[in-house]
Amino acid sequence: MTMLTDRTGSPTPQTLYTAKPTVLGSVLKELLRRRELIVYLTISQLKQSYQNLALGYLWWFLNPLLWMVVYWLLVVGIFDRGEPNYPLFLLCAIIPWRAFVTSIGQAMTCISGQERLIKQIPFPKAALPLSVVLANTVNLVFGLLVLLAVTLAYGIPLTPYALLLPLVALVQIAFTAGLAFLLSVLAVYFADLQNFMQFFTRIWLYLSPALYAVERVPVRFRTLFMINPFAPIFTSYRDVLMYGRAPDWFWLGVAALLAAAVLIVGFWYFVREEPRIVKVI
Amino acid sequence: MSVIEATDIGVRFRKYRSRRRRLRAWLLRKEERQASEFWALRGVTFRVEEGEVLGVIGPNGAGKSTLLRVIAGIYRPDEGELRVRGKVSPLLTLGAGFRPDLTGRDNIYLNGVLLGLSRREVDARVDEIVSFAELKDFIDQPVRTYSSGMTARLGFAIATSLEPDILLIDEVLGVGDERFRRKSEDRMREFLHKAKAIVVVTHSMGFIRKFCTRALWVERGRVRLMGDPESVVAHYLREGRPRPTAEQVASRRS
Numbered sequence: 265m266t267m268l269t270d271r272t273g274s275p276t277p278q279t280l281y282t283a284k285p286t287v288l289g290s291v292l293k294e295l296l297r298r299r300e301l302i303v304y305l306t307i308s309q310l311k312q313s314y315q316n317l318a319l320g321y322l323w324w325f326l327n328p329l330l331w332m333v334v335y336w337l338l339v340v341g342i343f344d345r346g347e348p349n350y351p352l353f354l355l356c357a358i359i360p361w362r363a364f365v366t367s368i369g370q371a372m373t374c375i376s377g378q379e380r381l382i383k384q385i386p387f388p389k390a391a392l393p394l395s396v397v398l399a400n401t402v403n404l405v406f407g408l409l410v411l412l413a414v415t416l417a418y419g420i421p422l423t424p425y426a427l428l429l430p431l432v433a434l435v436q437i438a439f440t441a442g443l444a445f446l447l448s449v450l451a452v453y454f455a456d457l458q459n460f461m462q463f464f465t466r467i468w469l470y471l472s473p474a475l476y477a478v479e480r481v482p483v484r485f486r487t488l489f490m491i492n493p494f495a496p497i498f499t500s501y502r503d504v505l506m507y508g509r510a511p512d513w514f515w516l517g518v519a520a521l522l523a524a525a526v527l528i529v530g531f532w533y534f535v536r537e538e539p540r541i542v543k544v545i
Numbered sequence: 546m547s548v549i550e551a552t553d554i555g556v557r558f559r560k561y562r563s564r565r566r567r568l569r570a571w572l573l574r575k576e577e578r579q580a581s582e583f584w585a586l587r588g589v590t591f592r593v594e595e596g597e598v599l600g601v602i603g604p605n606g607a608g609k610s611t612l613l614r615v616i617a618g619i620y621r622p623d624e625g626e627l628r629v630r631g632k633v634s635p636l637l638t639l640g641a642g643f644r645p646d647l648t649g650r651d652n653i654y655l656n657g658v659l660l661g662l663s664r665r666e667v668d669a670r671v672d673e674i675v676s677f678a679e680l681k682d683f684i685d686q687p688v689r690t691y692s693s694g695m696t697a698r699l700g701f702a703i704a705t706s707l708e709p710d711i712l713l714i715d716e717v718l719g720v721g722d723e724r725f726r727r728k729s730e731d732r733m734r735e736f737l738h739k740a741k742a743i744v745v746v747t748h749s750m751g752f753i754r755k756f757c758t759r760a761l762w763v764e765r766g767r768v769r770l771m772g773d774p775e776s777v778v779a780h781y782l783r784e785g786r787p788r789p790t791a792e793q794v795a796s797r798r799s
Contacts, residue, residue, distance in 0.1 A: 280626060281615070304664075308655050542620060
């Protein structure tokens with residue numbers, strides 16, 4: 265869709281609609297122009313998730329803490345395994361994972377669940393998955409602050425490497441955003457995707473070094489294992505916080521490249537499908 | 546100067562026999578063969594000049610609402626081109642973007658920015674919206690606690706605070722009780738004066754005759770007749786008796 269909105273010359277905007285495919289740059293420009301929309305969608309998303317719960321925002325901390333207890337009981341209590349400082353070890357993975365899984369889940373309903381809105385008001389639809397990811401980024405930031413506090417409570421001294429925390433988070437967010445763009449469209453075409461993803465994300469978590477350390481994975485599988493972006497992401501969170509050392513730059517770099525690729529492909533696919541989505545939902 | 550210029554526009558929908566067919570078509574990349582195409586609009590050409598009130602008539606399923614959605618920028622035309630000069634307000638269903646768990650005030654802001662206002666523009670309008678909707682005591686309550694009348698009033702107040710150049714109306718205005726309905730009709734009339742052009746979809750021939758400067762008769766996605774409201778309405782009433790569709794005939798037999 266070519267949307268030439270001329271805002272410079274005359275005070276009245278002029279818009280031209282044709283069947284020509286949309287140019288990526290024009291969508292980016294439009295999103296930038298309507299950044300207030302993205303901000304308000306993000307705020308609404310945040311307010312909505314907690315307004316009905318008695319414990320409100322506390323749930324965002326309670327949820328990973330409770331999962332931490334579950335996994336701790338399972339791994340330490342039943343299997344008698346675990347790592348040093350195991351609760352902190354677990355939290356370093358569960359808090360970021362929670363932000364990811366929530367984003368993915370909400371992304372799959374952010375378009376398909378908004379039929380009325382999308383069929384009545386024209387606006388850049390990419391703002392919807394984007395606001396889902398932004399809202400969960402806010403949650404992630406709070407989660408990482410909790411993680412910092414727990415680290416200090418363990419008496420682990422912070423090193424300058426803790427300053428790399430935002431960088432690791434950025435890789436994670438870029439990857440999440442790319443998948444959110446992809447899945448928000450695919451969920452419109454195939455409603456079954458939501459059911460499927462519940463199982464898939466669970467397996468994904470077990471195949472990532474969340475409950476165990478990378479060192480437990482046999483060396484011959486190590487390369488394959490590390491291609492999963494969450495392997496370097498989880499270990500990097502631990503490296504910069506728990507162990508106060510530099511992350512594995514090579515694998516974090518690979519994850520960053522993968523995240524960038526997924527983001528570009530996801531956004532491109534979203535923009536390509538946007539005019540079609542409106543007719544399908 | 547024309548505010549809306551539609552040249553040979555067409556809007557196509559693809560229908561699949563089932564969701565599974567769509568999945569198969571998508572996986573095998575055989576979109577064309579699995580789907581049956583359906584043109585909700587085709588070859589539609591018209592202009593709306595400044596100061597005009599265009600009434601769109603036609604039987605159900607003729608493509609009238611699709612036409613409004615194309616002008617509003619919701620559906621992209623699959624053929625032809627459409628030029629729109631000015632800010633368009635889609636007055637389709639009121640309160641479409643409401644989130645029930647958020648307060649009325651939050652919803653005013655969210656809806657305002659969705660409709661293209663800036664935060665400051667909403668700031669300037671919020672008091673007027675609240676008082677017009679008569680919701681002063683409830684505005685900080687979640688919208689899910691509102692009655693349907695209250696929700697509709699709030700939606701109407703937001704939608705009409707936009708001051709658009711081009712107003713689109715899809716047979717609305719059953720808003721609230723008798724008193725609020727009169728109040729909203731007053732505002733609509735005020736609107737009719739301010740807007741540069743209006744496109745109305747309606748089944749009310751009385752409205753077309755009374756308010757419209759031109760009428761457009763759409764049938765099966767094509768323009769059947771366009772021109773002076775009196776003569777288009779006369780033709781429509783004479784020839785446009787909605788013929789029963791195949792489905793209706795079938796259901797009557799059974």
